[in-house]
Amino acid sequence: MNGIGSRIREERERLGLTQRAFGDIGGVEPNAQGKYESGERTPKADYLAAVAARGVDALYVLSGVHTPVEHSSLNAQEEQLLSSFRLLQEADQAAVRQLLGSLAERAQLPPARAGGYERGMYGRLSGK
Numbered sequence: 624m625n626g627i628g629s630r631i632r633e634e635r636e637r638l639g640l641t642q643r644a645f646g647d648i649g650g651v652e653p654n655a656q657g658k659y660e661s662g663e664r665t666p667k668a669d670y671l672a673a674v675a676a677r678g679v680d681a682l683y684v685l686s687g688v689h690t691p692v693e694h695s696s697l698n699a700q701e702e703q704l705l706s707s708f709r710l711l712q713e714a715d716q717a718a719v720r721q722l723l724g725s726l727a728e729r730a731q732l733p734p735a736r737a738g739g740y741e742r743g744m745y746g747r748l749s750g751k
Contacts, residue, residue, distance in 0.1 A: 628662035
């Protein structure tokens with residue numbers, strides 16, 4: 624399924640929301656949200672405007688093309704990261720994308736606790 628429905632689902636999952644929560648943002652019932660994602664129904668403009676206001680890339684949902692990030696909105700570290708990424712071979716870029724995706728998923732999980740301390744990404748303990 625390559626269309627608006629699959630891109631709506633992709634954006635919902637990127638934001639870590641359930642169909643119910645996402646439907647609430649868009650002002651629709653969960654069954655309508657499911658129909659949007661399956662491609663059975665097409666959302667209206669007010670739905671798209673509401674979800675876009677909460678972080679959905681509406682251009683991507685409608686066209687399949689991500690909204691470009693303005694270069695001026697990048698800080699120095701982001702610029703350096705992007706410049707370095709662009710120098711990599713395609714296979715290495717794919718590996719970096721996979722690594723970042725995994726790290727981003729892990730960052731959304733609650734931190735593991737060990738004796739009142741939070742265990743960091745690589746198992747180190749930090750006093751909190």
